Amino acid sequence: MVSSISLLLFLNCFLIAKGTVVTTFTFVNKCGFTVWPGILSNAGHPPLPTTGFELPSAASRSVPSPVGWSGRIWARTGCAFDNSSRGACATGDCGAGGVECSGKGAAPPVTLAEFTLGDGGGLDFYDVSLVDGYNLPLVVAGGGGRCAETGCAVDVNRRCPAELRVGEGQAVACRSACEAFGKPEYCCRGDFASPQACRPTAYSKMFKEACPKSYSYAYDDATSTFTCSAAGEYTITFCPDSTPSEKSSRDSPTAGGGLALESDTWLASLAYESDATPKSVAISSLLASFVAFSGIALPFLMKT
DSSP states (O other): OHHHHHHHHHHHHHHHHTTOOOEEEEEEEOSSSOBEEEEEEOTTSOOOSOSBOOBOTTOEEEEEEOTTOEEEEEEEBSOEEOTTSBEEOSBSOOSSSBSSOTTOOOOSSOOEEEEEOOTTSOEEEEEEEOTTOBSSOEEEEEGGGTSOOEEEOSOGGGTOOTTTEEOOGGGOEEOOHHHHHOOHHHHTOGGGOSTTTOOOOHHHHHHHHHOTTSBOSTTOOTTTOEEEESOOEEEEEESTTOOOHHHHHHHOTTTTSSOOOOTTSHHHHHSOOOTTSOHHHHHHHHHHHHHHHHHHHHHHHHHO
């Protein structure tokens, strides 16, 4: 611990002496369990001093980044590593086979924090994205309170529809509709590869209502991208409200019961709300299905 702090101080002092602006990422784990943060640099940007590490509950760790760095950060959960640091994680696994991600990205579903730092003191751009799904709460704050806080502090796993939900306990996660169904209207691909054609769906709206400041689908830029001038430091907090996902697995109305719907069910077909399919049509369809079911089930129940 002392050696890592000494190394961080040395790197900061060295870069400051060279006239380079340093941005420090501080990782804080408020979950009731260990997480393993992963870090991936975007193409053309150097890796940070670490690309993955273990972060026990109630622990924190700081990692320096070079000027102009761009990349993404996330938390892996349900990991099992041997004495040689070889293993895998149940959510957010980067496929590197070890604690360090070494240039590998996160497997969805996963909550992502994305950064593009300013070059030479310019504007930083940052966001928290649920486009690849969600695995645990994550909040970003920076600039000693000067920068707008963003992220998803809510345990989305508690409200995740059965057809998107995967795993259980600390390994529970909520898939995006794109990953679950693979349809162009959910993935903003093909004929839907533009802001005009790719619109919010019932599924992306579920994510947006839970986490209004986070990206809910590919073109959700207006309310999801934030900027800050020369923040100098950003704090990434996992489970900021101490809402570990094992509670969501226990309390969710769909966990261990309910109807798991496949991609071709009638509810999935209603999930894409175009201009030609307003909410009133979807609600009417739901009511009609309920009435039809009641007409079949009620006589049967009265006989028994």
